[in-house]
Amino acid sequence: HTKRTAKDYIFGKLIGEGCYSTVFLAKDIHTGKEYAIKVCEKSYIVRHQKVQYIKREKDALNKLFNVPHGFVKLYCTFQDDERLYFVLSYAKNGELLHHINKVGSFQLNVAKFYAAELLLALEKMHANKIIHRDLKPENILLDENMHLQIADFGTVKILESDFKRGSSQNTTDKVEELKEKSDETNDRSRKNSFVGTAQYVSPDILQTRIDTPASDLWALGCIIYQMISGLPPFRASTEFLTFQKIMKMEYEFPEGFPSDAKDLVEKLLLLDHTKRLGANDIGDTYESIRKHPFFDGIDWDDIWNQTPPTIC
Numbered sequence: 001h002t003k004r005t006a007k008d009y010i011f012g013k014l015i016g017e018g019c020y021s022t023v024f025l026a027k028d029i030h031t032g033k034e035y036a037i038k039v040c041e042k043s044y045i046v047r048h049q050k051v052q053y054i055k056r057e058k059d060a061l062n063k064l065f066n067v068p069h070g071f072v073k074l075y076c077t078f079q080d081d082e083r084l085y086f087v088l089s090y091a092k093n094g095e096l097l098h099h100i101n102k103v104g105s106f107q108l109n110v111a112k113f114y115a116a117e118l119l120l121a122l123e124k125m126h127a128n129k130i131i132h133r134d135l136k137p138e139n140i141l142l143d144e145n146m147h148l149q150i151a152d153f154g155t156v157k158i159l160e161s162d163f164k165r166g167s168s169q170n171t172t173d174k175v176e177e178l179k180e181k182s183d184e185t186n187d188r189s190r191k192n193s194f195v196g197t198a199q200y201v202s203p204d205i206l207q208t209r210i211d212t213p214a215s216d217l218w219a220l221g222c223i224i225y226q227m228i229s230g231l232p233p234f235r236a237s238t239e240f241l242t243f244q245k246i247m248k249m250e251y252e253f254p255e256g257f258p259s260d261a262k263d264l265v266e267k268l269l270l271l272d273h274t275k276r277l278g279a280n281d282i283g284d285t286y287e288s289i290r291k292h293p294f295f296d297g298i299d300w301d302d303i304w305n306q307t308p309p310t311i312c
């Protein structure tokens with residue numbers, strides 16, 4: 001078909017907001033299919049030097065298009081004078097964060113299931129040399145069958161092709177962005193979820209400005225902790241105090257936190273990214289994490305075909 005424009009869609013409710021984007025539910029007038037259309041204001045992107053982030057997001061989504069499970073898909077892009085449009089998968093059951101908050105915290109079998117799907121998605125992302133760098137329950141979606149889809153690749157880093165797991169690359173862009181967001185947050189309404197980002201950001205991004213897939217393993221540890229306890233491990237009233245807690249490893253497990261889960265989280269939430277479980281695994285799978293007792297009973301080859309456990 002001819003190149004789509006905004007006129008080919010009926011725009012519905014607002015279903016997401018980023019710091020430089022707004023996401024709408026939309027219906028294709030020709031096919032009746034529902035999509036999530038991410039709209040970015042060109043003026044904002046240029047003014048805040050986000051052009052490289054938009055390009056990286058498109059590159060990452062294109063690289064992941066043929067991965068059958070675990071990610072929202074980018075179907076097409078188009079633009080008009082003022083905006084860029086990304087036509088993405090609509091994950092009907094919304095954000096993982098909504099489901100955690102709705103029930104307070106997940107039963108162990110539910111947390112294990114979604115931690116396993118998240119690990120498989122991380123394996124595929126990292127095998128494609130993509131580091132997400134902003135994994136959090138707001139960016140993890142559930143599709144109409146309640147399977148996991150990672151969204152929002154606006155802060156990804158795509159590593160050079162000769163990159164080997166266990167190594168890292170220097171970068172300065174992420175910390176500048178965090179500072180910039182924090183500056184923006186100071187001088188405008190707290191529209192974006194910058195505090196949420198602070199709660200999952202790894203020490204390597206905060207302190208050493210190192211880009212490593214192990215930053216996403218840190219976020220995995222935070223998300224497993226949150227699915228089981230209901231709250232992220234590092235939380236404070238401001239971004240700065242949250243950063244302080246992260247750098248001082250100031251977190252604790254609530255009474256009754258399952259021991260296998262506690263052991264896995266402790267092996268992921270390590271300041272030294274090279275020591276995190278999985279950081280030195282070779283090949284395209286995180287065997288040392290898959291083999292952890294927390295994941296006992298997971299059928300890694302069949303999980304995407306299974307009916308997810310009911311969240312209750």
Ligand SMILES: NC(=O)Nc1ccc2c(c1)=C(Cc1cc(-c3cccc(C(=O)NCCN4CCCCC4)c3)c[nH]1)C(=O)N=2
Pocket residue numbers: 015016017018021023036038072088089090091092093094095098141151152153
């Ligand atoms: N920054 C980004 O790139 N953000 C993105 C990108 C792609 C994308 C994205 C965000 C999506 C976010 C999203 C949000 C929602 C959503 C938000 C609010 C309400 C609902 C909703 O009521 N869905 C119907 C079923 N619900 C399910 C949840 C419990 C209540 C009933 C869905 C569904 N999907 C999405 O579906 N696809």
